[in-house]
Amino acid sequence: MGLKETLKALEFIGITEIYLNRKMSEGEETSERKLKQEDRNKLLKELYKQWRECTRCDLHKSRTQVVPGDGNPYSPLVFVGEAPGEEEDKQGRPFVGRAGQLLNKLIEEILGLYRDRVYITNVCKCRPPGNRKPTPIEMRYCSPYLKKEIEIIQPKVICCLGATAGEGILGKSLKITKVRGQVFPYPFNPRIKVFLTYHPAYVLRNPKEENTLRKDFEKLKELIAQQ
Ligand code: SF4
Secondary structure, X not given: OOHHHXXXXXXXXXXXXXXXXXXXXXXXXXXXXXXXXXXHHHHHHHHHHHHOOOOOOHHHHOOOOOOOOEEOOOOOEEEEEOOOOHHHHHHOOOOOOHHHHHHHHHHHHOOOOOHHHOEEEEOOOOOOHHHOOOOHHHHHHHHHHHHHHHHHHOOOEXXXXXXXXXXXXXXXXXXXXXHOOOEEEEOOEEEEEEEEEOOXXXXXXXXXXXXXXXXXXXXXXXXXXXX
């Protein structure tokens, strides 16, 4: 995505300013590229160690445990959801409940991959009580964790599952019905494409939308192939 297209896409969702690293724009070696030489598993483990006792926001009071991202840290594709649910809070892994089963099914049937070939994480790493949506403050406190995960993994595509994930990644509130199926540049690294679709839990509650989710996954497959 060129600079002009990048700015146009960001303007569409109301972002009118981005920070461009001069070195990145000139194609010089960046700290990100140097990270490719590192063991990303080790970096992710260190990141989790820093956050597993986190008490930055009130969600720590009701959680069983911090739920880190899970999967292949060398994947070109990262899925981002909202926050752990009951089952995820118990097991300490993201997307292991019914929504996770639907996600796994789509990853296998449409993308032709096994779940462990991609990386899956959430905007907030602790379960909100009653599975409510995380508040903007909780999302803001947890955002450095997600930002660092993306920096370590350096995916080509981030697929946001639902509006909250889109807000966490793009930093702007969104209407998922308006932006799903579309591609935006990741504000912290415009080389990374951000794709938005429904959260599988929404589709479980609204089965008529499964076809739309499937079509979006077909688009996602094309997007990964373009890279
Ligand atoms: S949600 Fe994030 S910021 Fe809040 S306590 Fe959990 S790890 Fe810390």
